[in-house]
Amino acid sequence: MRNLLVAFFLVAAACVARGQAPTDAEPAAPQLLVQKTFLTKEPVALKDTDIIVRIFNIGGTDATDVELFDDDWSESNFTRVQGIASHKWDVIPAQGSVNHTYVVRSNFDGIYSPLRAHITYRQPGLAGVTKVVSSTPGYVLFESFRDFERRTATHWREWGIFFLLSLASLALPTLVYAYYQLNFEKGVKKEK
Amino acid sequence: MSKDTKVDDDFEAFFTPENTTSFEQQALYFANAVIVALIPVYLFYSVFYLEFEPLNAIFYIAGVGASVYAVARSYAEAAFHKKARLLSDRENVITLKSVGNLDGQKVSKRAVVAAKRQQQLSVTAHESVAFSIIFNNVLYLGAITILAGWLFKSWTPLVNYIGSTAAASALLLFSSKSAGKY
Secondary structure, three states: OHHHHHHHHHHHHHHHHHHHOOOOOOOOOOOEEEEEEEOOOOOEOOOEEEEEEEEEEOOOOOEEEEEEEOOOOOOOOEEEEEOOOOEEEEEEOOOOEEEEEEEEEEOOOEEEOOOOOEEEEEOOOOOOEEEEEOOOOOOEEEEOHHHHHHHHOOOHHHHHHHHHHHHHHHHHHHHHHHHHHHHEEOOEEOOO | OOHHHHHHHHHHHHHOOOOOOOHHHHHHHHHHHHHHHHHHHHHHHHOOOOOOOHHHHHHHHHHHHHHHHHHHHHHHHHHHHHHHHHHHHOOOOOOOOOOOOOOOOOOOHHHHHHHHHHHHHHHHHHHHHHHHHHHHHHHHHHHHHHHHHHHOOOOOHHHHHHHHHHHHHHHHHHHHHHHHHO
C-alpha cells in the first residue's frame, strides 16, 4: 500500500512538471504592430512633408505577403511628391521590422487628421489574410508658408533695401551739411 | 554810448532766434517726414508680412500720420535749438573791426557788416535745418530698426508696428531739444 502511494505521488509530480515545462512544438503566430507618423517635425503647407510607416513583427513566426495600403492624402489637398503610399513585402521575419517612407506636399494650411494605414498579411496555417490598422499621429497642424517664412527667413534682401532707403533719406541733407562745413567757417565763406 | 556799442546793439536782433518756421521750411519738413514715415511701412510689409488689409490699413495710416507729426515737429525743434547754439558761438565773428578798410568804397562799414551777418544767419539756418534732418532721421530709423527687428520681434506684426512707431516717435520728441548739444 505504501509503495502504491509513493508510486502515485511520483507519477502525479511527473505530470505536473510536464505540464509546466515550456513546449516548443507551437511557435507564436506573427503579430504586426504598425506605426504611421511624420518624419518632418513641423509640417508646412507648400513644402515637402516626409511620412514614415514602421511595421514591427512582435510574433514568433514570419509574416508573409505583407501589403501596406495608405489611401490617405487626397489629391484635392495633397500632392504626391516622392514614393507611393503602398508597398509589398514577401516576408517580415519574426522579431523584425520594416520601414516605408514617402513624401507628400500639402496644398492647404490648417489642422489635418491623417487616416490610418491598412496592412494585410498571412499567417502560417491560416487560409485568409489578417488585417491590422496603423496608429495615427492625431491632429497635425500644417503651418501656412507665409507664417513659416516670417518666423524663419532672414530677409536679408528686404533689410538691405530698408537700409538703402534709410541712407537715401540721409543723402541730400548730408550733402548740404557737408557743403556748408567745407566752404564756410562759422557761417562766413572761406576765402580761397 | 559809443558808436560801436550802438551798432552792436542794433545787430543783436539777428542773434535772437525765434522759434518760427517759414512756409518753405514747413513744406520741407513735411515732405521729409512723409518719406521717413513711409520707410518703416515697407519694412513691415516685406519682412513681417503686415498686409494692407482694412484693419491693418487703419493702423498704417494712423502710424504714418503720427510719425509725420512727430518727425516734422522734431525737425523744427532740433533746427531751432541747433541754430541757437550755433548763433551763440558765432556772435562775435563778424564785427566792425573784422571788416577791412573801406577807403574809396561808397558803402559804409555798417552796411557791409549787416550784409555779412545776414549771409551768416542764412548759412547758419541752412546748416541747422540740414543737421536737424540728419539727426532726426538717424534717430528715428535707428530706433525703428532696433525696436522692430530685435526688441519687439516676437510680437505680432501689427502690435510690433504700433509699438515701434510709437516708441520711436516719442524718442524723437523727447530728444529733439538736445540736438543743439551736438
